């Protein structure tokens with residue numbers, strides 16, 4: 001069903017090749033948004049763009065590695081030149097290679113910081129001048145319940161998600177006068193490919209066994225769309241969304 005508050009909005013989605021990003025692309029396109037989608041896997045991002053164009057959506061797709069500032073800037077520039085403006089940036093790309101600090105997986109720590117925190121910073125840096133000039137815009141950062149709590153093995157991942165929440169709040173305060181909105185979406189367990197990035201297989205299967213219930217990416221995408229579709233004078237600043245059965 002066409003959502004009049006979403007229809008015609010230019011939305012950029014990072015990490016759109018699976019999970020939440022892909023669900024968001026499909027739902028936003030169905031509601032009449034114009035999209036710029038990015039991720040590293042070219043086959044996936046191209047197939048998604050083709051699928052959405054078949055339904056009549058206007059879509060720009062680019063191979064985008066958010067750890068490369070020039071890739072993020074190119075994605076934002078592609079959206080601006082195709083559609084003339086940028087209404088919403090959804091910083092969704094993320095990795096979660098959980099491990100104990102004592103395992104010393106320093107390259108995974110770096111990747112987590114580079115994707116989950118620096119990637120978000122590059123996104124904000126690329127859209128902010130455009131949104132300031134427009135005196136309108138909206139940045140949605142996908143954090144996590146891990147941005148509210150820490151467990152053994154989540155130290156680095158939780159650190160990045162806590163940081164994203166702090167960044168989103170600072171951004172909100174600094175850009176409010178430009179009519180720019182800031183939203184944090186903090187999901188609990190959601191079925192996606194995220195657990196595949198855990199290199200410790202025993203830990204990954206233990207986690208899979210312990211998760212009592214999953215949301216679908218569509219469930220979380222609906223929360224994002226709720227925030228995007230409020231009237232321009234209303235900022236939904238954070239949504240925590242968990243499966244009912246998830247206790248922590």
Ligand SMILES: NC(=O)c1ccc[n+]([C@@H]2O[C@H](COP(=O)([O-])OP(=O)(O)OC[C@H]3O[C@@H](n4cnc5c(N)ncnc54)[C@H](OP(=O)(O)O)[C@@H]3O)[C@@H](O)[C@H]2O)c1
Pocket residue numbers: 014015016017018019020021038039040041042044064065066067091092093094095096115142143144145186187188189190191192193194195217
């Ligand atoms: N699943 C959960 O339970 C859960 C809970 C809380 C928060 N989250 C957050 O939700 C967001 C989406 O994750 P998901 O659950 O949908 O997992 P997912 O299915 O693994 O999707 C992650 C996406 O991020 C992209 N990505 C990874 N590294 C990238 C990079 N360097 N540059 C660009 N894109 C990159 C992946 O695409 P490519 O590999 O093609 O680049 C993929 O499209 C993440 O921020 C995650 O932390 C998830």
